[in-house]
Amino acid sequence: MSRLPLTALRAFEAVATHMSFAAAATALYVSPAAISQQVRALETALGYPLFERLGASIRLTAEGARLLPRVKRGFDELRRAMDEAARAQDSRQLNVSLLASFLQRWLLPRLPEFQNAHPDIDLRLSASNHTVDLGGSDFHAAIRFGGGKWPGLRSQHLLCDWLVPVCNAEVLRRLGPIAALADLRRHTLLHANTEPWNDWVKPLFGRRHEVPVRSELDDSAAAVIAAERGHGVAMARWSLVAGDVEAGRVVCASDRAVQHPRDYYFVTTAAKAQLPAVRILGDWLHGAAAAFAPPPVKLRRRTAARRG
DSSP, X not given: OOSOOHXXXXXXXXXXXXXXXXXXXXXXTSOHHHHHHHHHHHHHHHTSXXXXXXXXXXXEOHHHHHHHHHHHHHHHHHHHXXXXXXXXXXXXXXXXXXXXHHIIIIIGGGHHHHHHHOTTOEEEEEEOSSOXXXXXXXXXXXXXXXXXOOTTOEEEEEEEEEEEEEEOHHHHHHHOOOOSGGGGGGSOEEEETTSOTHHHHHHHHSSOXXXXXXXXXXXXHHHHHHHHTTSOEEEEEHHHHHHHHHXXXXXXXXXXXXXXXXXEEEEEOTTGGGSXXXXXXXXXXXXXXXXXXXXXXXXXXOSSOOOO
């Protein structure tokens, strides 16, 4: 076939979906005769029947059943392409999904720099812990925290993160720093479930340890706030606590930090990666991440970096 028979394929999909020539005709706003003609033309071009006519009812042949899911996927992809092409007309609007903690603690303080440099880009940020479908939604890109590999997506490494214990200055003065396993017993230990203490203890002391955690919070930022208020020592990600350390709200409770097993990535689809606003944001994020300094302590890097 020198030309793809899109009209005939659309008629076939509609009939197979409704299992009725009349219902397919209604859905496509044409006559049943026109639908029947298109399906027969497609069958002639392929050289085999797609439906078995059983009096007033029909059913797919084996060949028709094999063809249908591929036709549906093809039309779904065409619809997505048309949606993306339409949205590209408003290419300066940029919808980005990211973790609330990263937005509040790392990105927001830097956002004025991006807005001043690119006032024509309408950046719309959506904070969520749920992974959005970049291929089938209005989101153009996401900042994700993970291993760097997401099927069907392009990922650009942005930032390594570090685990570092923090507390307020009075707690550190009164109870002293954490330099050995025995020091853990002096402190009230806090963490969120995403930053367990053993992820810091094992690389430094060579084994897992029964860490006497007193409080577990469901949010990384909440653990840091609790530490700031003197409730204990929080195991924190450096990306979320660097601003608090710089401002003096908390201090590092140890002279050692451990690289987090996950990194931050800028993620998008191959099609959306071509949009000018997506490229601009990705480049700016990469530059901002490169300028972000690691914690000012001894750094224990993981043995094998997981880059996507």
